Amino acid sequence: MRAYDETHHKATSVAKHSEDVACTCIRMCRLLKRFGIDISRKDVVNAALCHDLGMLDRDDVYENDRECHRLHPVESVNVAKSILSDYNDVVEDAISNHMWPIAGDFPKTREGRLIVVADKYCAMKDVRHIMRLYLALLLLRVGIILP
Numbered sequence: 001m002r003a004y005d006e007t008h009h010k011a012t013s014v015a016k017h018s019e020d021v022a023c024t025c026i027r028m029c030r031l032l033k034r035f036g037i038d039i040s041r042k043d044v045v046n047a048a049l050c051h052d053l054g055m056l057d058r059d060d061v062y063e064n065d066r067e068c069h070r071l072h073p074v075e076s077v078n079v080a081k082s083i084l085s086d087y088n089d090v091v092e093d094a095i096s097n098h099m100w101p102i103a104g105d106f107p108k109t110r111e112g113r114l115i116v117v118a119d120k121y122c123a124m125k126d127v128r129h130i131m132r133l134y135l136a137l138l139l140l141r142v143g144i145i146l147p
Helices: 014-034 041-050 065-083 089-096 110-141
Strands: none
Touching: 014 041, 014 110, 041 065, 041 089, 041 110, 065 089, 089 110
């Protein structure tokens, strides 16, 4: 529940972002299934919902954003191990490498690669909303919107 109170990408919460990644993964799994590519939805959803839990309390845990980017996947793996009854190597690969190419290795599993794509896609969606707000404020400030 703490994940709902923790801001992520300055525009959403860790929980909402993780839910968005999970939903995006489900949609992508459905699409890939049409092409005969089977991906474990259960493992993808478990990984998506846990992939950023290691960044909770990040201001107290990590010295800066760079350290958080590099180390939160390791802590997210530890959290997932403690809360998932069906934790496995596929989930670990997806969580520990979701920050690729910034941190971690290229995921070994399809599920891990799917999480990388969904996470980056959802992060861009999250930032897009804040960028619209910044643009509107800038236009307002320079007098384009209001005289």
